[in-house]
Amino acid sequence: MKIQVINPNASASMTAMLAQQCQAIINPGTELQVRCLPDSVASIEGACDGVQAAYHLLDAVRQGEAEGVQGYIIACFDDTGLDAARELASGPVLGIGEAAMHAASMLSVRYSVLTTLPRSIHIIERNMRSYGVDRRCAGVHAADIPVLSLESDPGSYGRLRKLGKQLLEQDRSECLVMGCAGMAQWAKALQNDLGVPVIDGVQVALKWVEGLVQLGLGSSKLISYQAPRLK
Amino acid sequence: MKIQVINPNASASMTAMLAQQCQAIINPGTELQVRCLPDSVASIEGACDGVQAAYHLLDAVRQGEAEGVQGYIIACFDDTGLDAARELASGPVLGIGEAAMHAASMLSVRYSVLTTLPRSIHIIERNMRSYGVDRRCAGVHAADIPVLSLESDPGSYGRLRKLGKQLLEQDRSECLVMGCAGMAQWAKALQNDLGVPVIDGVQVALKWVEGLVQLGLGSSKLISYQAPRLK
Amino acid sequence: MKIQVINPNASASMTAMLAQQCQAIINPGTELQVRCLPDSVASIEGACDGVQAAYHLLDAVRQGEAEGVQGYIIACFDDTGLDAARELASGPVLGIGEAAMHAASMLSVRYSVLTTLPRSIHIIERNMRSYGVDRRCAGVHAADIPVLSLESDPGSYGRLRKLGKQLLEQDRSECLVMGCAGMAQWAKALQNDLGVPVIDGVQVALKWVEGLVQLGLGSSKLISYQAPRLK
Amino acid sequence: MKIQVINPNASASMTAMLAQQCQAIINPGTELQVRCLPDSVASIEGACDGVQAAYHLLDAVRQGEAEGVQGYIIACFDDTGLDAARELASGPVLGIGEAAMHAASMLSVRYSVLTTLPRSIHIIERNMRSYGVDRRCAGVHAADIPVLSLESDPGSYGRLRKLGKQLLEQDRSECLVMGCAGMAQWAKALQNDLGVPVIDGVQVALKWVEGLVQLGLGSSKLISYQAPRLK
Amino acid sequence: MKIQVINPNASASMTAMLAQQCQAIINPGTELQVRCLPDSVASIEGACDGVQAAYHLLDAVRQGEAEGVQGYIIACFDDTGLDAARELASGPVLGIGEAAMHAASMLSVRYSVLTTLPRSIHIIERNMRSYGVDRRCAGVHAADIPVLSLESDPGSYGRLRKLGKQLLEQDRSECLVMGCAGMAQWAKALQNDLGVPVIDGVQVALKWVEGLVQLGLGSSKLISYQAPRLK
Amino acid sequence: MKIQVINPNASASMTAMLAQQCQAIINPGTELQVRCLPDSVASIEGACDGVQAAYHLLDAVRQGEAEGVQGYIIACFDDTGLDAARELASGPVLGIGEAAMHAASMLSVRYSVLTTLPRSIHIIERNMRSYGVDRRCAGVHAADIPVLSLESDPGSYGRLRKLGKQLLEQDRSECLVMGCAGMAQWAKALQNDLGVPVIDGVQVALKWVEGLVQLGLGSSKLISYQAPRLK
Structure with missing residues (x-):
């Protein structure tokens, strides 16, 4: 299964550290992507940073969907953009x-x-x-x-x-x-x-998303997490 | 005093209607700006729309600060970007x-x-x-x-x-x-x-912001609404 | 508009101080009354004091209604008699x-x-x-x-x-x-x-009551704040 | 022990009914008073009625204390004047x-x-x-x-x-x-x-107050239910 | 009336102390049993102890019912087995x-x-x-x-x-x-x-259970405290 | 890793069904035990049933610990005996x-x-x-x-x-x-x-316990889930 861990800031070194942590614990069948958002803020500290990071996160999720990603982890403890990501993703999205x-x-x-x-x-x-x-x-x-x-x-x-x-x-x-x-x-x-x-949270979220994807469980798309309306 | 009402979507006609409502109730000394965000979504329906609108809202508030705006009303019932706007503004910011x-x-x-x-x-x-x-x-x-x-x-x-x-x-x-x-x-x-x-909420928020500005009351800038850190 | 600030204790000097504060911030068109309750307790400290103050407050509000008062501020931080005053008043009543x-x-x-x-x-x-x-x-x-x-x-x-x-x-x-x-x-x-x-709270309540009266908003009279039943 | 049931309205017939209910269930050693407040409202329906009833209730409790009443029941489901009564009474006071x-x-x-x-x-x-x-x-x-x-x-x-x-x-x-x-x-x-x-609640409160008085338990007089300050 | 105080641990000396406390405060007509559970744990400290005590408590309540006990007090501050006892008892059961x-x-x-x-x-x-x-x-x-x-x-x-x-x-x-x-x-x-x-809680619970039994009040048996289903 | 699913009632057929469900979703390295409690109640419906099931559950967990079980799932939606099991187990215990x-x-x-x-x-x-x-x-x-x-x-x-x-x-x-x-x-x-x-909950709990065990995470043993005290 294809799982994506998104570090919603622009820090390549933090992303490399996360990739190492995550790679060490995935299941045999998991294909893991760990990425950051180069156009986002350097780190997320407060609401303004969060708004900017969430904005760039949306593109990452849209691209992930195009690539067939089946589950996402948002690797910021603020759970930046979590609900918006759920509107876009077909599989489960967990914040750390x-x-x-x-x-x-x-x-x-x-x-x-x-x-x-x-x-x-x-x-x-x-x-x-x-x-x-x-x-x-x-x-x-x-x-x-x-x-x-x-x-x-x-x-x-x-x-x-x-x-x-x-x-x-x-x-x-x-x-x-x-x-x-x-x-x-x-x-x-x-x-x-x-x-x-x-x-x-990164490690826990990763293992749980693997489990949810295996069980065929994702975000409910009934009302609150419906895809955005086209206007 | 200079008060800005921001309609965080791109709808000019809704903004015109709001401007009419607001102009009718301001105090004599109030200089009112009612604006929308042309690059934002057409309307805010759900979390993805909200993330995009909040992103463009930040520019509007930054510009408002440059122009000496003393109080803001965010004219979307979701209170889109409220905390982020408070980080940027020196005066009070109320969501409708x-x-x-x-x-x-x-x-x-x-x-x-x-x-x-x-x-x-x-x-x-x-x-x-x-x-x-x-x-x-x-x-x-x-x-x-x-x-x-x-x-x-x-x-x-x-x-x-x-x-x-x-x-x-x-x-x-x-x-x-x-x-x-x-x-x-x-x-x-x-x-x-x-x-x-x-x-x-638009009318109530407008009258209350006028009152708060007159009394010299704005968002606390001590911790949570500090200006964003430069990085 | 006619606004009344009621200090529900009997202290004339505190009332004078409040009148000075309030007079300085009212809108041009506001006719302000600031009064205390001479038969009430000297100050409100605890529940017994509150019961006595609330009792005398009712007369003040009844009289205010007779005089066409359009909005009230109860200037005790305990919000003494707030709900009872709302039953009697036709306009908004805010506690400080x-x-x-x-x-x-x-x-x-x-x-x-x-x-x-x-x-x-x-x-x-x-x-x-x-x-x-x-x-x-x-x-x-x-x-x-x-x-x-x-x-x-x-x-x-x-x-x-x-x-x-x-x-x-x-x-x-x-x-x-x-x-x-x-x-x-x-x-x-x-x-x-x-x-x-x-x-x-005195200053904030005063400005907000002015705003609510201007917008035509008062306490709901549907159920809980109905006028007292005659028996 | 001396227990008082106060019906805080002015209805003699309701009080007679309550007296009958209560007399039937007291312990052998209990001396029971069931009284109403003749100067109070005819019935308590809403906040204004409550303020008036509470005002007259205070006199009843002060008199009860002078007569050595050891526990009180306030026989209105709104628990009218409960905290104020506790400030005055030395023994327990329960609302029904x-x-x-x-x-x-x-x-x-x-x-x-x-x-x-x-x-x-x-x-x-x-x-x-x-x-x-x-x-x-x-x-x-x-x-x-x-x-x-x-x-x-x-x-x-x-x-x-x-x-x-x-x-x-x-x-x-x-x-x-x-x-x-x-x-x-x-x-x-x-x-x-x-x-x-x-x-x-009348019956339950009566039995529980009897129990509390027997055990030597009354309202805490440390802070919130202290006797009113003399001014 | 027949009231049972159950100390759900195995301590005879604590039970004797409780019996002395309780005997001193019962009403004239009350027939009091104070018992412990000899097969239970020595004292209840944590969840495992609680599970074991609750298990043995059930037998005590079943036996109490056979003997016509009309009200129960569970004399452990954890209220061990409270809901289960209510399923078995016809009268009120209070935890201390x-x-x-x-x-x-x-x-x-x-x-x-x-x-x-x-x-x-x-x-x-x-x-x-x-x-x-x-x-x-x-x-x-x-x-x-x-x-x-x-x-x-x-x-x-x-x-x-x-x-x-x-x-x-x-x-x-x-x-x-x-x-x-x-x-x-x-x-x-x-x-x-x-x-x-x-x-x-022992003394308060005892006096209140006496009161509830006198008033004919016991646990509701409608849904949650129904007798256990036979299987 | 050794994982145990405990169905805390005595139903062999329900246990067989659960075993089938669970076996289908475990990770390659997981050694799975699915067991019921033959001395427990036939099904858990209410608090009395729960007390009896929890009592027998303790033996199962003690035995599991002796056998080196690293994580447990309690397969009753009431989460019967959950806290008690955590006192006994060294690894994580999840209720379904x-x-x-x-x-x-x-x-x-x-x-x-x-x-x-x-x-x-x-x-x-x-x-x-x-x-x-x-x-x-x-x-x-x-x-x-x-x-x-x-x-x-x-x-x-x-x-x-x-x-x-x-x-x-x-x-x-x-x-x-x-x-x-x-x-x-x-x-x-x-x-x-x-x-x-x-x-x-059975499937989710099983996948999550696998994940927690892999990450070296179990119940905190600091205070509330300490092993029972010996007395």
Whole structure:
């Protein structure tokens, strides 16, 4: 099956990292594309960035459909353009924020999210409320690290580990969700260091989309996710 | 004061109608601009349309800021691009969905929304939940009339009146909210015909923005609505 | 248009302060009355005070109706007697708590309220929940200053400024709501000092009522706000 | 122990009926007072009536305290003046709406309320939300019978029975709550006719207050229910 | 009337303590049985313990029904097996968690719960949400004392008192709920020491069940609490 | 990897059907066990049945752990014993109700559940609320078919199809969730007939557990799902 992971920003190096993570876990029969959007913003930090990224995402999905892609992962924790992508795609589309938080809700009674900048908290919380996954969330926190500094700053992992430990105690949480695609590479190490499940939405979303495609399940096209009307 | 009403679709005739409605109610000192987005979609029906309209809206707000606009009204009931516009604007920005539903919550204990197409219901409901105005909402309903047929189809008003009457009874509602900028012209007539407050968000938002600007109140720029980061 | 601001306690000096604030911001055509209730309690602090104030408020509204008042503002943050006043008035009636918190919900994603005494917190929270404006509220706090000490104690402003700064950080809030009509005079100074929107409900409610009256919008009289039955 | 049941309207005949119901179920050691408020409204239908009734209720509670009353029941389903009474009373104060709906939440997973007039629905729903007992409530309905017609109209019981049966089916409910003190006399008959628990708040509140007084439990006087401040 | 208090663990000494507490407060006509489940777990700490206790509880209720028991109290704060017991019993069944939290909601606007181990918090919170009594709850906390150490450790009371005082301040609470049947004996002393209502669910549930049985009220048997189907 | 599907009732034929469904969709490397609980109830209909099934489920999980099972699926839509199983298992445990409703929340904005008997609705709704998946659920409905009649009655499929069609319209839903493991076999046919995603929790849970195990993710063992304490 043909699966596409879209990193809706323009960062080639983050995309390369994601491709490596994803390639390592796909099923034998999966043909994987991991792409970014060269005309999009360098990183998605806030609503304006999100609007621009979503705009370019639509082209990627239209092209994916033309190429027969059967399932999509949107690799930004804001789930940028998720509903719009569902209007265009025939198969399932999962956002990594969505997937990570649904997974956390099934692996723990109380989880915390650690994202990059404080300005993203509101966006994540609004999504959570729309999905229902706020029910088991004890807090969304920001490490105050810009997205692109995650990989460039050698102290990023240490900072995330320290904050993660603090958050679990402060929130009385039992599970940690990585709130940015750029943190995907550290999920396993962090899980070892913290002793609780640490969830990277990219990996979870990828495995679940594979499963949904295999079962013949995609977005409902009845009303809300109908194809856009031609005008 | 300089106030801008942005109709985020490309319809010149709808914009003309809005301009007429708005011009009739501004305060003496208000300098009003009512504009549409020629490169945007013809009408906003669903998430894909919304992404495209929001993209073009950003340019309009950037230009408005350059021209010294002090307050904005986004004249689409989906409140398309609202948070992004707040990142760019120095003064207040109200969406007409937002304004209409806040007003309905202060004029009644139970209101209903009547919009155009069923596919918009989900978008309105998600906004309602984010704002808190779902608390007094008894239902969001669709007339099943495309946005652009509202003005072209002579039967539109009759259909809205009939549905409005039904909805009030069915929802046990005490107030009706017009769920599309294209319905603005009929609010007064409908209020007379139905005997309950009928709220057009364009007019309410315009008066409230005038008031907020006069009081020196705008969007908080502390965290969530900071200007976009330069990258 | 004839607008009445009712301060539902018996304090003449607070009423004079409010009159000054309000007179400065009304539209040219507005005829403004600002009155208190001489037989009411000296200040409204808790439910018993509220019951007594509401009782005397009814007479004021009945008299206002006889005099052709077209819109009312109830200038107590508890929104004392709000629903009862709506049963009697033909035009719109806004409480200042209600107006301030609706405004805060449209100017920020997260606001805090600072009121006078801890015993008022429960009343404000119950109102918030009824209106829906708890959705974006991060906390209701008390300065532990009795209402009438606000003006008599020269240290009041300093205390509010200090607490306001603390609350914004502690609540991760982006907007501050003044939780008592007696704080109206300090909103602008506090906004300058804190760097976020600081909302005084008296001023917002006044401007919004002017707007609603101009648009011909008042409380729905269909069911819940019908005139009292004669028995 | 000394227990007072206050019917906060002026109806002597409804009070006599309540006295009969209550006298039949008190514990041996209970000294019972059942009183109405002669200066109050004839019946409580809406917010204005409620404000007036609450005003006169305060005097009754102050007098009760002087006479050593140890627990109170407010026999109006709107729980008129409940929080104010708690500020004045040293012992527990239960409203019958409150008691009935808490009981229904412990005897069923889904209950419906049947009250008198549609205008009372909003008041009951706001109380429910404040208490938390909306969680298991499937609907609040009005029989469209004014309070005082309940006893004067010989068809009242038949109408309640018919509506009760309909509501249980329509709401998929498993328990019925009588939404007016004036319906107290019919609870047992209705329970037999409908085959589900039918709850009269007067009786439940009376037994529970007896229990709370025996256990030495009353309203917390720490913050929200402190005695009114002297000014 | 015949009332049964079931302590669903196997602890004879805790049961003896409960029997003493209960015997002291029953009505003259009440025939009281207080029993534990010898084949159950030693104490209920978490979901596995709960499943085992609930299993043995069913036998106790079946036997109670055979003996003509008219009302039941389940004396574990988790309300272990509550719904299952209601399917079997003809009369009312109250859990002590349920009863205590409903009582707290009628005696205060904001209460806190103090239970034994952190692992029980999730169970209590889920119950709260199902009943609706989370609305007025400010926090559920654990003393980190295993159930059986409550009576064996002489320092237990001192620890509860200290924590109780802290929690009231930290949660801004006005009432304390004892979150374990094993704390029943200390409610009165703690109430004196803390100056707020301290609620032991065993005693409240017992008095309320007596009241409900007297009024002829039991669980609805219409749908959810029907007797188990024979297969 | 070793995965176990536990049907927590005693029905061998339903288990055989499930085994067939599951075997068809596992990954190449998965070693699958599908088992029922011979000492459990014949089917799980209500809370008493659930208590008994959960009791026997614990033994199955303990045995599974001894055999090195790495992930579990509880194949009853009530998610019987889910939290208890998580205390015992080292790997992930998903209930099929949970998995189906989380999937529906990612494939549609509004879904409906169709279960067997009305008495199960309350159980499902309580679970939904605990998980958060009630947010996008428009209704839980019962076909009024006992679990074991599903396979024995040849009219079952026709009835489900008819009801499913009705429910989608009535609830304005866009996705249907099969509310019983015994309906697993019909998901695909129903999806074809209804034109919306029809979700069988058994298949979704199985694919997701495979994915979680592959990624090294299991239940958090920090607090709520710790192993039971030895006493």
